[in-house]
Amino acid sequence: MTHDAPACERDTAQPDTAPDMTAPDMATQGLSLAYGSVAVIEDLDLQLPAGQVTAIVGPNGCGKSTLLAGLSRLLKPRGGTVLLNGTDIRHQPTRQLAKRLALLPQQPHAPEALTVAELVRFGRHPHQSWLRQWSPEDKRIVDEALDMTGLTPLAQRPVDALSGGQRQRAWIAMAIAQQTATLLLDEPTSALDLGHQVEVYELIQSLAASGKTIVMVIHDLVSACRYADHLIAMHQGHVIAEGLPGETVTPELVRRLYGVECSLITDPVTGAPLLTNIRRTRDALDGSAT
Amino acid sequence: MRVLTHCLSFGKPRSLIGLWLGLSGLLAAIALLSLLYGAGDVGPARAWQALQNLGDAASYDSEAHFVIAELRAPRLWIGLVVGAALGIAGALLQAVTRNPLAEPGLLGVSAGAAFAVTLAILWGADTATLRVSVAQLGALGGCLCVLAAARLQGIGSDPIRLILAGAILSGLLHSLSSLILLYDQHTADEIRFWVVGSLAGRQLDDLVPLFPTLGVAALLTILLARPLAALALGEHVAIGLGHHPRVVRLLVIVVVALLVGGATAAAGPIAFVGLVVPFAARALAGPDIRRTLWLCLPLGPIVVVSADIVSRLVVPPSELPLGVLTALIGAPVLIGVVRGRRLPTL
Known part of the structure; x- marks a missing residue:
């Protein structure tokens, strides 16, 4: 009997028969990433919780975008593996992987005059083949993605005529139409104003609520605290803290990451940690004075 | 057919099928004109009569019939094939380099093909089949040279520098071809008219060796259209959608070489068609x-057949080589694109 219990647990946690229907487990094992001869990340073990929003934060050049490139197979690992549902992503054909893992690079660029609907239709590419091109099923999924992102009224508009927030929503709609269990986003709100940022973050939250695993690299620690369920703080290629934002973010962490002092309070409305009184550290001040 | 409907489902503001039918009608009219007009004695009225009386032995006009069937019709067929090949090759090359100026004639692809054929003729090759494969290999060489040059120092990201690299390669290859022609009189005689690009004096037989490779190119183009469309969203997005950008790019280069090499073998290097045609197509149908x-x-x-008609009419009873004429049409378009508000990114 004692042997049965863990086996049962494993079965419910990983029903391999229908991988697309379950929230996947994304993880890295001993992952090392490098650009040419420059090692950026070495021997990294990481677990990305399923069905949650994970935010990867850290200062410029800490390796967070490199990590995302490694997770999304854009960058071939020098060592170690990236596991999706327990399988090394390098052992999966890229088209199969595209059915499980969607990817949104930083500030993607749509060709002139491409409409929102046309962009979203690209999300069906991994599911289509030369024998099965455009099906009513594809149309239904594209319509759903447009609906979910509130873009149905703008479907025939050119992407480059939209506002920044709408444009980012259109790209996310494309990723939704890909119907993957996991979505990786590289700085989805960079270059957006506050209103458009909230628009995008709330969409991301609703996607996680519908069961998707979201991993995003973002610059803004305050937004990470506000919208992420899980926080990964990176510094010089290493993960120096991870966990619930409320438990992970401390003035000490902020000092190590960004070299600034701050005070932390709990947001009385959302309960998220809130950084206040952000200022340069005394060291930095002394450094600039001399 | 599902491919067709799939592609057509994208035609929205202006229906693609309407545009396509309209343009095909225009092409049919131009094709008819190309049978009616010529630099020689058989004028349009007489040619029209001959066309109407084709099966009528009583009013058989043997001279007009000969001019139409043996001179003008082969030119028309070759013009159709060469025009389609160069237009598609230009569109593919521009999509794969994401550069609206990438034209086979400007990038040294045609020059590579012409140089290879010059070499082949110098060494005694004469059969049309051989000429086609030699031209295609030369085109591939030209393509790879200029793209390799473009990879150095990130020229590929700058449309103008890619064109400069292509212009240098073209210039070099033209000089080498000229050198060979000076050195060898026989080759010069054989090749002089061919090397400026022309449809005149071509036989239908010249077209037959093209079909196998053009068929392969057409098939690959159909297979590559979707991944190429995804590549227009950026390399990373395309990978995220499950495509293989490197494989796609390599195959597109092969297709371009097959198309341009084939067209060059049939009609000589004809510049600017690969620039003007995709430019007009994008203006009509979007990116x-x-x-x-x-x-x-x-x-x-x-474009090619009308340019060929004009080339017969401007200096009668002589003819202007087609390559000269397309350059006259194409150069202003190139200047227009470069001077445009900004280079449209592809």
């Missing part, structure tokens, strides 16, 4: 490569 390719199919022949 999606699938729509562009469909429209290049009638637009390429329209």
